[in-house]
Amino acid sequence: MERRFERNLEDLKTALAKMGSVAEESLGVALKALLSGDQVLAQRVFEMEEKINRLEIEIDTAIIDLLALNQPVAGDLRFIIATQKINNDLERIGDHAVNIAESVLTLQTLPGVSIPPEIHQMVEIARTMLKQALDSFILLDTSLARTVLRTDDQIDDLNRLMAQQVITQVKNNVLTIEGGLELIRISRNLERIADLSTNIAEDVIFETEARVVKHHAERNDTN
Amino acid sequence: MERRFERNLEDLKTALAKMGSVAEESLGVALKALLSGDQVLAQRVFEMEEKINRLEIEIDTAIIDLLALNQPVAGDLRFIIATQKINNDLERIGDHAVNIAESVLTLQTLPGVSIPPEIHQMVEIARTMLKQALDSFILLDTSLARTVLRTDDQIDDLNRLMAQQVITQVKNNVLTIEGGLELIRISRNLERIADLSTNIAEDVIFETEARVVKHHAERNDTN
Known part of the structure; x- marks a missing residue:
């Protein structure tokens, strides 16, 4: 029983790693579609x-079975909940x-909208944050998880900047409004995505250290 | 032990009902602030x-303790997970x-922006959906939960309509861009909020019927 439980935990970790790599791939394809305008990729x-x-x-479903058939405690339970x-x-x-893939298709109907450098930067940051968050889960690396928490502010700033730039651009040329709203949506x-990667990093810290770092409690201390 | 477990489940339900009523109140205050422009309410x-x-x-934390100290199965386990x-x-x-309260404060700096009828409608629908979702949890009323699922499309349509109207309005008068973006944010x-109320309704159905209705599987059948 004990050994089977351990194998089940391993299987669960493998399943989540797979889910992570599919989500990462899906995001990667969406971002490639965004930067290239390739509709087939968007599909x-x-x-x-x-x-x-x-x-x-x-x-x-596997998690519910695991909880029903065993009585996990402490670290195992935190792992399952995380x-x-x-x-x-x-x-x-x-x-x-x-949503981003949908925006790619919408942008096709709005010729002349180019992807500004801020979005390129956000793409890089979001992709890196998700990768680091997933790696921190696989390796139980809380130091890497904390790197993810610290990066979140950068993307928030870029998001605000994008909105400001769209306002300026639309005031210069009102016909850019549809494209501008689409860029805001992408941003x-x-x-x-960066925020959800932060959630994942928080869950890794909770799993490993039994410490809740949600609601920015710890981040406010360290920043 | 058994009796204590049942009492713990009751306590958990009471705690979640309280969480629900605080969230509902917070939303109510935010919406009142939005419709009245009252900054004190926003604060x-x-x-x-x-x-x-x-x-x-x-x-x-209570949930993790409950899972660690007991071995809930079937309905009890589904209740805890839900x-x-x-x-x-x-x-x-x-x-x-x-976020809505923040928009109320931003709108104060943008005189002349009035809340359009679509937002009024969305306010009513979102408030009702959350109330019905919480009631369906308390009463284990899956019929009410399904009402929530069916309402979600209405608010999606209104949200799209709002974006269209802002585009039209900005094209008429480019100076309305800041206010327009804020209305889109509120919308x-x-x-x-409607979407999250839908999630709650889905969890009530899962808890009660052990049936997963996520990802619109059931909704596509009935609409």
Whole structure:
């Protein structure tokens, strides 16, 4: 029984790692579609969403079985709870990748909108944050998890900057309004992906140190 | 032991009901601030957020203790898992109430922006959806939970309509851009609150019927 439980925990970690890599791939494809304007890539994101949704339900079901058939305590229980939350966050990251892919298709109907440098920067930061958050989960590396927490402010600033720039641009030329709103939408989705990566990092810290760093309690101390 | 466990489950339900009523109150205050422009009310939302964050962590901790000290199965386990997810959704609804309160303060700096009828409608729908979702949890009323699922499309449509109207308005008068972006932000926050109320309704159905209705599986059948 004990050995089977340990194997089940290993399987759960493997399943979440897979969910993580599918979410990461989906985001990667969406971002590549965004920077290249490639509609075929955007379509692939919609297909990947179904896989992510299926995986989410599979992992959720496995977690309930695991809790029902065993009596996990302490670290094991925190691992299971963290896995459940991260699973949910990854599914939401998949949703934001879909939103970005939808924006790619909308931008096709708005010729002349180019992706500004701020979005390029946000793309890099969001991608790195998700990768670091997932690595911190696999390696139980709380130092890496804390790196993710510290990066979140950068993307918030860029998101605000984007809105300001769109306002300036629209005042110069009102016909840029549709494109501007779409850029704000993309910027906001990137900001949310960074936020969800932060949630994942917080869950890794909770799992490893039994310490709650939500609601920026710790970040306010260190910044 | 058995009796204590049942009492703990009751306590958990009471705690979540309290969390629900604080989140509902916070949203109510934010919406009242929005419709009246009252900045003092907006400030109250910021204070209530701290309470919501504290309650969320308390409930999360209680859930981990409950899982560690007992071996809940079947309905009890589903109740605990649903409670955990609803707790998280309510905290996020609190965040959106804060965003709306922030928009109230921003609107003060943009004289001449009036709240359009679509936002009034969205306010009513979002408030009703949250109330119905919470009632469905308390009463275990899956029929009411399904009412919430069916309402979600209405608010999505209104959200899209708002963006269209802002585009038209800005094209008529470019100086309305800041106010327009703020109205879009408010509209999006209301749409997210409706979405989170939908999540709560889905969790109530899962808890009661052991049936997963996420990712619109059931909704596509019935609409």
